Amino acid sequence: MRRFHLPVWLVLLIVTADALAQEDAPGVVPPAAAGPAAAAKSIAPPGIDYPALQALGGVSALYIDHTYETSDDLSTFYWVQGHASGYRLALGGSLRLGAFHANLELPVQLTRLFIDSLGSSPPIPADRRKSSFSLGDVVGGGSYAWQLPTDAVTAYLGLGLRFRLPTHTMTYSFQLVDGNPYSFGFPYYFHLAPAGLFLVSYGPLSFTINQGLLAMLAKNTTLLGLPLDIPNVFFWESHYALSLVPVDWLGLSLELINCIQLSHIGDQNFQDLNHLRVFYLDPALTFDLGSYRIALAGRFGLGKDTQRFGVITFSGSRALLVRVSYVF
Numbered sequence: 001m002r003r004f005h006l007p008v009w010l011v012l013l014i015v016t017a018d019a020l021a022q023e024d025a026p027g028v029v030p031p032a033a034a035g036p037a038a039a040a041k042s043i044a045p046p047g048i049d050y051p052a053l054q055a056l057g058g059v060s061a062l063y064i065d066h067t068y069e070t071s072d073d074l075s076t077f078y079w080v081q082g083h084a085s086g087y088r089l090a091l092g093g094s095l096r097l098g099a100f101h102a103n104l105e106l107p108v109q110l111t112r113l114f115i116d117s118l119g120s121s122p123p124i125p126a127d128r129r130k131s132s133f134s135l136g137d138v139v140g141g142g143s144y145a146w147q148l149p150t151d152a153v154t155a156y157l158g159l160g161l162r163f164r165l166p167t168h169t170m171t172y173s174f175q176l177v178d179g180n181p182y183s184f185g186f187p188y189y190f191h192l193a194p195a196g197l198f199l200v201s202y203g204p205l206s207f208t209i210n211q212g213l214l215a216m217l218a219k220n221t222t223l224l225g226l227p228l229d230i231p232n233v234f235f236w237e238s239h240y241a242l243s244l245v246p247v248d249w250l251g252l253s254l255e256l257i258n259c260i261q262l263s264h265i266g267d268q269n270f271q272d273l274n275h276l277r278v279f280y281l282d283p284a285l286t287f288d289l290g291s292y293r294i295a296l297a298g299r300f301g302l303g304k305d306t307q308r309f310g311v312i313t314f315s316g317s318r319a320l321l322v323r324v325s326y327v328f
Contacts, residue, residue: 042154042199042206043251043286045241046295046323049088049315050137050191053239053255054160054210056145056199058101061293062093065323069316073304074113076272076311079184079223082115086316088136099145107136113172118182123174130172137188137314138165143197154201160210164191166219168314185221187230189312192217193237204246210239214259216312231270233312234263235278251286259309278309293325 044055049067067088074080092105113130115123122128141162148155166188173183195212214237218230241255257280265273284297301310301317310317 041204041245041248042201042243043245043253043288044208045243045251045253045255045282045284046286046297046321048282048297048299048319048321050139050164050313051193051214051237051239051257051259051315052139052162053208053241053257054141054143054162054193054195054197055208056101056143056156056158056197058094058096058103058143059293059327060094060096061325061327063091063293063323063325065090065092065295065321067319067321069299069310069319071307071310071316073307074311076308077186078269078272079119080115081117082113084111084113084316086111086314090136099147100142101145102140102142104138104140106138109134109136109168111170115174118174118176118184121176121178121180121182123182124177127174130174132170132172134170135167137168137191139163141193145197145199152202156197156199158197158199160193160195160197160212162191162193162195164189166190169219183225184223186314187221187228187312188219188314189216189233190219191215191313195237204244206243206245208239208241208243210237212237213262229267231265231267231273232263233261233265233273235259235261235276241282249288251284251288253282253284253286255282255284256280257282272308273312276305276309277303278305279303280306288327291327293323293327295321295323295325297321297323 044058045053047053070085072083074082086109088107088109090105090107094103110133115128143158143160145156145158171185176182192215195210198209200207214235216233218232220230221228238258243253245251259278261276279302281300287294299319306317
């Protein structure tokens with residue numbers, strides 16, 4: 001991880017020096033009418049892997065980011081006991097055309113498993129740690145915003161749709177201490193998340209709300225070479241993000257994420273996927289440096305349910321992100 005962070009910070013130093021000689025970055029929301037609302041400036045909080053905020057009034061940009069994620073408990077799936085960590089490198093971009101905003105992200109990731117037992121037996125010592133490098137799940141989406149007719153604040157109402165394709169399809173093989181082989185694939189889901197979006201800004205302060213459905217549609221996997229049926233899961237997903245832009249080049253944000261399970265799973269093998277109430281806090285710093293934008297963000301899960309949710313979304317319960325964007 002340290003080897004990767006060194007080039008990221010070198011890039012940060014280079015773009016900082018370049019940006020100090022340039023004009024401030026343009027605001028990220030569409031121009032507002034004259035009056036108090038015209039002074040509003042909003043910098044959208046950076047989304048960390050999944051589930052990420054669907055922001056209104058974004059910018060057109062290309063970016064690269066690095067995310068480190070951890071999960072302390074893999075037992076959401078009954079056949080595996082242990083923990084995991086992941087290093088995720090993503091190339092992404094966003095495009096704004098008037099009131100329409102679209103984004104697409106292609107990740108690759110290194111997953112590290114630390115296995116205590118599989119089924120009723122532990123793996124041999126040489127197989128207790130497994131690493132795999134693979135294509136991650138492709139994430140994309142779009143939103144459309146309508147500016148509300150108000151002079152006191154700058155306000156937007158919008159509709160958004162986010163999706164995540166199950167392109168991350170790894171199978172792991174182990175040798176158990178009892179002499180038997182053991183292989184499995186983690187379940188992967190197609191995510192579909194339509195939402196209603198709201199943004200209100202006044203001067204340096206802005207508040208963003210997302211409310212919508214998160215449908216996780218299962219792509220079945222295999223266990224010991226046999227097909228394994230994975231249940232679909234449905235949530236009500238909420239985001240509340242408060243942002244402050246004290247100066248033109250700095251954004252501070254704090255986001256609360258809440259996912260409440262709507263569906264019930266009858267399969268006795270997946271009872272840990274019932275009654276989930278998930279809470280995350282995501283603090284972030286964003287620096288606008290000329291044509292560059294640097295984002296530093298963290299994710300902190302609150303409670304045991306975030307462990308279970310982090311396993312099925314491959315986003316972990318804790319995460320750290322560094323993103324470098326070129327804004328145009």
